[in-house]
Amino acid sequence: MRHRLAVVACCLLVVLSGCAGAGVGPDGTPTDGAPTDGTATPAEPTGTAPPPNGTIEVHVIDVGQADATLLRTDEETMLIDSGDWRDDGETVLEYLDSRGVDRIDHLVSTHAHADHIGGHEAVIDHYETERDGVGAVYDSGVTHTSQTYERYLDAVERHDVRLFEVRSGDEIPLEGAAATVLSPAPPVGDDLHENGVSVSVAVGKTSFLFTGDAERATESRLLERHGDRLDADVYQAGHHGSNTSSGPAFLDAVDPAVAVVSSGYDSQFGHPHDEPLERFSERGIRTLWTGVHGTIVFESDGEGIAVRTQVDATTDPLELNDAPEAGADPTDPTAERFAVGVAA
Numbered sequence: 001m002r003h004r005l006a007v008v009a010c011c012l013l014v015v016l017s018g019c020a021g022a023g024v025g026p027d028g029t030p031t032d033g034a035p036t037d038g039t040a041t042p043a044e045p046t047g048t049a050p051p052p053n054g055t056i057e058v059h060v061i062d063v064g065q066a067d068a069t070l071l072r073t074d075e076e077t078m079l080i081d082s083g084d085w086r087d088d089g090e091t092v093l094e095y096l097d098s099r100g101v102d103r104i105d106h107l108v109s110t111h112a113h114a115d116h117i118g119g120h121e122a123v124i125d126h127y128e129t130e131r132d133g134v135g136a137v138y139d140s141g142v143t144h145t146s147q148t149y150e151r152y153l154d155a156v157e158r159h160d161v162r163l164f165e166v167r168s169g170d171e172i173p174l175e176g177a178a179a180t181v182l183s184p185a186p187p188v189g190d191d192l193h194e195n196g197v198s199v200s201v202a203v204g205k206t207s208f209l210f211t212g213d214a215e216r217a218t219e220s221r222l223l224e225r226h227g228d229r230l231d232a233d234v235y236q237a238g239h240h241g242s243n244t245s246s247g248p249a250f251l252d253a254v255d256p257a258v259a260v261v262s263s264g265y266d267s268q269f270g271h272p273h274d275e276p277l278e279r280f281s282e283r284g285i286r287t288l289w290t291g292v293h294g295t296i297v298f299e300s301d302g303e304g305i306a307v308r309t310q311v312d313a314t315t316d317p318l319e320l321n322d323a324p325e326a327g328a329d330p331t332d333p334t335a336e337r338f339a340v341g342v343a344a
Contacts (some may be wrong), residue, residue: 051178051202051302058201058208058298060236061095062290062310062330065264065271066115068092069210069236071201073176076105076135080199080210082119085148089119091330093126095295098331103132106172106179109152110212111196112144120152128159138172140184141165142195166197168225178202182226183211183218198222200232204302206341207232209254213239219250230254233305233340234298237261241272241289251279257340258286258298258307259317265291265325277317286338287317294326297334304341308334 059070063083068091071078083092096104104127109117120137127134137156143149156163166172168185183198196212209232214222219238222230230253238245241261259280263271272289280287288296294310310328312335314320 049178051204051207052176053204053302054176055302056177056201056203056206056300058234058300059095059099060260060262060288060290060296060298061092062295062326062328063087063091063262064290065240065267065269066118067110067212067236067240067262068095068119069262070096070099070101071174071177071208072099072101073174073203075175077101077103078106078108078172078174078179078201079104079123080108081110081116081212082107082123083115085114085118087118089122089126092119092123095331096123101131103127103135105135106174107134107137108172108197108199109137109139110198110210111140112142112146112149112152113213114146114148116212117152118148121148121155124152124155124159124161128155128161134159134161136162136164138164138166138181138197140195140197142184172199174201176203180229182222182229183214185221185225200229203300206300206302206305208234208236208298209256210236211238211245213242213245215239215242215244216247216250219245219247223250223253227253232256234258234260235285237272237276239271240267240269241276242269243273243275246276246279248279251283251285255283256285258288258305258315260296261287261289261291261320263289263291267291272320274321277320280317285317286315287320288315289320289323290326292320292323292326294328294332295330295334304339306336306339308336310334312337 057072061068066084067081068083069080166181170181172179179201184195198211201208235256240263261272292313297308299306311326
């Protein structure tokens, strides 16, 4: 079934006035009367209140050569991407079940490639039929012709899940955190990487940056549009640690204490590439890789971040490619290895 993504603009002002009530019907018609011409007016960057205090967990799930990241605040959950299509959501669903996640309040699709939305159909089907549902899905609106993408939208329609097309400056109403969409704004052609959804999430004094497969051109636009707002304690390295991402100027603006790479140990693309690892090293950025550390969990209390991994491996970016494979089941327990922003 061929789809056209219906538009539900969800900018900050709409969120504050009740964006949670907007939606898309099973026939693709927005239930709040939003336009259906496939266009949306990009939101201008907006100043936001200080991030709320509380706690957040960020789980970078080891899904091989793919991405899947679970965020849990005191009140809600967010899943950014869902792994590779060949796994069909199995690893992510097992992980969510092992952590007692009964509801996905916010499901973010960074872009439509099958190594990022490969488990979306299975996650939506499972949570809508066996658990407490999916609150809303967030998408760039840039479509793809793959069967994986079509099945994802079929699942959205089948279960009448609210679907929002987001733009830079939009706020995702994740209770207990400030979650801001940084890109795309506006869409540039139909390239999925250039138009991917990037999200900054902050609790208290701590912050995390997720850029999907954003490459240098997107990083340049992020720099131009957001500048100092890119600063983050933890940066999930763009494009699985590819040299197409994590450029010098972008890293200088983000200035992370920790970078985390989600890719397979024997990546067919050679991820992570040596060049970004060298840039991490030059800046003293401790680096974690799912291929070596297994599943990685960050626990923030708003003041500092405890870093947990399944395997106690090097965090020196120049040593990672010579480190042994994690070899852990993604659901195995993690142990605290070090802390960021916390006095010893």
